[in-house]
Amino acid sequence: MLLLFLAYFGGILTILSPCILPVLPFVFARSDQPFRKSGLPLLTGMALTFALVASLATVGGGWAVRANQFGRGAALVLFGIFGLTLLFSSLAERVSRPIVQLGNRLSRTTDDGPSMANSFLLGIGTGLLWAPCAGPILGLILTGAALGGASVHTVFLLLAYAAGAATSLTLALLAGGKVFAAMKSSLGAEEWIRRILGVAVLAGVVAVTFGLDRGILTRLSLSSTANLEQGLLDRFHPQKAETATKDEAIAPSTAMMAGSGAMMAGNQPAMAANNAMMAANQPAMSGNNAMMAAGGAPPAADTVPTGDLSGATAWINSQPLTLAALHGKVVLIDFWTYSCINCLRTLPYIKAWNEKYKDSGLVVIGVHTPEFPFEKDESNVRKAVRDLxxxxxxxxDNDYRIWRSFNNEYWPAHYFIDATGKVRYHHFGEGGYEESENWIRSLLEEANHKPLPGSATQISASGAEAAADSNDVQSPETYVGYHRAEHFASPGGFNQNEPQAYEAPATLKLNEWAFAGQWQDERQIATSLAPASAIVYRFHARDLHLVLGPSKAGKPIRFRVTIDGKAPGADHGMDTDADGYGTVTSDRLYQLIRQQGKVQDRTFRIEFLVPGVQAYSFTFG
Incomplete structure (x- = not known):
């Protein structure tokens, strides 16, 4: 109910957003007509279209964005015609071409007053122009839908947001109608008022066409609703406070932990600065180490809910499991996804604990919750499970149901459940392995009523699973898709969702990156469109990884990497050779660089020899 209120109030505030200003003349142009037959149908069409476009965006991704762009274009043509018929009524009467007749019919009234159908159609056009104006509250709604899938609850939230926007417009429309009526009765100026409105509508069309509604107006505006909306969210929907251990340093500008990192669930526009990475390592029971060392039973944790496994979309290596059926067992839940470098570096420990303690009553369950679309493909996940x-x-957990049942926000995240079914400890991110194993041993001793022999597990991992060189990681996870991209340095920025010939600057600052050649950059993904297309990155870390996929047809993509313009030699990664060559054969994380000597600022370049590669994100270690 609280989120419904926030959605409604956020919709009301949207009218103050700078990018709404060019749309208002479309509404005021009908403010002198009866509200029931003109204003109400217009607002209804606008609200329904606004909610529909937003709903499509939650399930249709880039397709919905492109569809809305076509809809905006059609709406601009419609309102251009509408503005001309307001400005030149004689022109509308003389010209008989169908498209102008349509504009004339939409702008004129019948003998019985305005047409409700025409007003409703104009409302649809208004909604198509209004929909892209979204603040943090709408971002939160769309984020929830993207993570958990479209639902009835999401539809109601979107309708509440649209209803709020319609409410503020209703007040403006009623007030505007009274003003125009007074002016007409006192001055008899109906014709020039009509022409002023026509000029305003055409000015709005120009502003929306050239992006002034979201560009110059935003920069010049003296009032913005974003801070107010964000304040409401922070007050009523606070984020969990995260604590870093003494060995973990948070890089203030990147929100990326220098060493033991936890990757936060992305696509959260409600969060300040849209950070996709959050340093996190949260041992919830500080001070319990002494108790465990003394052999005491660990206390219960009542800050984390015990989740539900029933939302799984498929099971690998097992028949479907439930926590109720595992009563009497100690359960370790590991939230991971196979292209997440932080998850890969924790896997050697998870696998070792499973082998060491499964005969003592430990059950390890990996919950694979995807970040990128290719991680929802069951065949991809099965191959990764086998290869790893x-x-x-x-x-x-493709629908994020298990994720939500634990109120989880991170990859990797580990939840330790005792034999009675309660979460007793949780840990986010890499590191803390000794303490985590102590919890496993203590919970097993508590369940079995006897001590466990042996000592802490020693791990020696290789490849991408090897621990990061945390003292030398100064580069953050970097997304290639424009939605969460930062520090992009190609001149002119992104041409979102459209093909573009990009250039890379001659020099880059640390953590800047750029495209070279032909690319199409979309919300989560960039696709190379021509041979020799490249990505350049100035980084500081021992290891450099890049999540890549072959062409959409599955064709392998050959590539070559260089460091400071030279072949990597001994510094090549497990997926490249000394000359820097490698091949993208499947959707996964590729280790391209592992430096053997001193770590310093280096310029990395990857050039794809044939078009079609799909690039997602850089990670470092």
Whole structure:
């Protein structure tokens, strides 16, 4: 109910957003007509279209964005005709071409007053222009839908937001109608008022066409609703406070942990600065180490809910499991996704604990919750599980139902559940392995009523699973899709969702990156469109990884990488050779660089020899 109120109030505030200003003349142009037959149908069409476009965006991704762009174009043509008929009524009467007749019919009234159908159609056009104006509250609604899938609840939230926008417009429309009526009765100036409105409508069309509604107006505006909306969200929907251990430093400008990182669930526009990475390592029971060392039973944790496994979309290595059926077992839930470098670096420990303690009553369950679309493909996940040597049960959580049941926000995240079914400890991110194993041993001793022999597990990992060189990581995870991209340095910025010939600057600052050649950059993904297309990155880390996929047809993509313009030699990664060559054969994380000597600022370049590669994000270690 609280979120419904916030959505409604956020919709009311939207009218103050700078990008709404060019749309208002479309509404005021009908303010002198009866509200029931003109204003109400217009607002209804606008609200329904606004909610429909936003709903499509939650399930249709880039397709919905492109569809709305076509709709905006059609709406601009419609309102251009509408503005001309307001400005030159004689022109509308003389010209008989169908498209102008349509504009004339939409702008004129019948003998019985305005047409409700025409007003409703104008409302649809207004909604298509209004929909892209979204603040943090709408961002939160769309984020929830993207993570959890479209639902009845999401539709109601979107309708509440649209209803709020319609409410503010209703007040403006009623007030505007009274003003225009007074002016007409006192001055008899109906014709020039009509022409002023026509000029205003055409000015709005020009502003929306050339992006002034979201560009110059935003920069010149003296009032913005974003801060007010964000304040409401922070007050009523606070984010969980995260605590870093003494060994973890948070880079203030990147929100990326220098060493033991936890990747936060992305696509959260409600969060300040849209950070996709959050340093996190949260041992909830500070001070419990002494108790465990003394052999005491660990206390219960009542800050984390015990989740539900019933939302899995598929199971790998097991039949479907439930926590109720595992009563009496100690359960470790590991939220991961196979292209997440932080998750990959925790896997050696998870696999070792499974082998070491499964005969003592430990059940490890990997919950694979995807970040990128290709991670929802069951065949991709099954291959990754096989290639990574994961033998314990894995639940595919494509709909984020298990994720939400634990109120989880991170990859990787580990939840330790005792034999009675309660979450007793949780840990986010890499690191803390000794303490986590102590919890496993203590919970097993508590369940079995006897001590466990042995000592802490020693791990020696290789490849991408090897621990990061945390002292030398100064580069953050960097997304290639424009939605969460930062520090992009190609001149002119992104041409969102459209093909573009990009150039890379001659020099880059640390953590800046750029495209070279032909690319199409979309919300989560960039696709190379011509041979020799490249990505350049100035980084500081021992390891450089890039999440890549082959062409949409599945064709392998050959590439070559260089460091400071030279072949990597001994500094090549597990997916490249000494000359820098490699091949993208499947959707996954590729280790391209592992420096053997001193770590310093280096310029990385990857050039794709044939078009079609799909690039997602850089990570470092």
């Amino acid at each position: 040597g994961v033998t314990y049960p894995v639940a595919m």
